[in-house]
Amino acid sequence: EIVMTQSPATLSVSPGERATLSCRASQSVSSYLAWYQQKPGQAPRLLIYGAATRATGIPARFSGSGSGTEFTLTISSLQSEDFAVYYCQQYNNWPPITFGQGTRLEIK
Amino acid sequence: EVQVLESGGGLVQPGGSLRVSCAASGLTFSSFGMSWVRQAPGKGLEWVSTISATGDSTYYSDSVKGRFTLSRDNSKKTVYLQMNSLRAEDTAVYYCAKGLYYMDVWGQGTTVTVSS
Numbered sequence: 001e002i003v004m005t006q007s008p009a010t011l012s013v014s015p016g017e018r019a020t021l022s023c024r025a026s027q028s029v030s031s032y033l034a035w036y037q038q039k040p041g042q043a044p045r046l047l048i049y050g051a052a053t054r055a056t057g058i059p060a061r062f063s064g065s066g067s068g069t070e071f072t073l074t075i076s077s078l079q080s081e082d083f084a085v086y087y088c089q090q091y092n093n094w095p096p097i098t099f100g101q102g103t104r105l106e107i108k
Numbered sequence: 109e110v111q112v113l114e115s116g117g118g119l120v121q122p123g124g125s126l127r128v129s130c131a132a133s134g135l136t137f138s139s140f141g142m143s144w145v146r147q148a149p150g151k152g153l154e155w156v157s158t159i160s161a162t163g164d165s166t167y168y169s170d171s172v173k174g175r176f177t178l179s180r181d182n183s184k185k186t187v188y189l190q191m192n193s194l195r196a197e198d199t200a201v202y203y204c205a206k207g208l209y210y211m212d213v214w215g216q217g218t219t220v221t222v223s224s
Contacts, residue, residue: 034210036153043203043214044145044153055212087153091209095167097143097155 002026002090006100012108015078021103023071023088032092035064035073038102039084047086048073075105083107110134110213112142114204117218125192128218130204137185138162141208144178144189146200147217154200158208159187172198194222 003026013019023033031051036044046055048064051071061076075082088100116128130142144156157178158167166178172191180187187204199222205211 032209036211038153043216044211045214046210046212049210049212089153089155089210094209095155095158096169097158097209099153099155102152 001096002029002093002098004088004090004098004100006086006088006103008103009101010104010106012106013078014108015080017078017108019075019078019082019105021073021075021086021105023066023073023100025069025071025090027093028068029090029092031067032090033064033066033071034089034091035062036087036089037082037084038087044087078105080107110206112204112206112213112215114202114215114218117202117220119221119223120194121224122194122196122222124194124222125190126194126220127191128189128202128204128220130187130189130215132185132187132206135206138182140206142180142187143205143207143211144187145203145205145211146198146220147203148197148200151200156202157189160208191220194220196222198222 005024007022033051035048038044052064085102112132120126143158159178163180175193177190201217203217204215206213
């Protein structure tokens with residue numbers, strides 16, 4: 001099973017600033033990596049798939065990068081609606097599909 | 109607009125059974141794999157099961173293998189998750205989502221509580 005590790009657990013950033021979230025895989029997942037956003041009381045929403053492709057309707061301020069074992073989700077200029085929990089997920093070597101434990105992005 | 113809607117959650121005793129359903133609309137249902145992901149209270153996301161577009165292939169996490177069965181009826185655009193031998197640790201919000209590898213459309217979830 002591939003273990004996904006996200007860092008940091010909590011990230012405090014001011015609105016308008018850049019946020020950088022990291023995700024590491026215990027072995028290579030190539031570019032088979034997705035990112036999700038989840039707000040309290042809501043279902044997750046797909047942001048990025050294929051490590052760098054934005055899902056339909058996702059603003060350009062969200063970008064993904066990386067391959068192999070190291071991945072990054074960058075939010076270029078934080079808006080108030082971006083404060084949420086973010087999860088990475090690998091789908092290269094499955095089953096099982098595995099998620100990271102999440103990064104909570106909070107207002108500084 | 110593509111939508112999925114879960115139903116069937118509730119309170120069940122340990123060792124009991126429950127079937128949750130997921131009805132989809134706005135898509136050619138028989139062309140897409142479907143998945144279930146759960147979230148225990150205050151915890152992260154955990155993949156549970158996935159079924160191929162035709163229903164010929166199903167996949168399960170080790171934590172539910174042998175207890176849960178995923179099936180689909182393409183004529184009704186619905187997937188079914190039959191959960192048997194339920195345990196307290198199965199308590200969670202169960203999300204149905206469109207997708208075989210990554211999930212691009214999610215339902216709002218149905219809550220399953222296993223407690224005596």
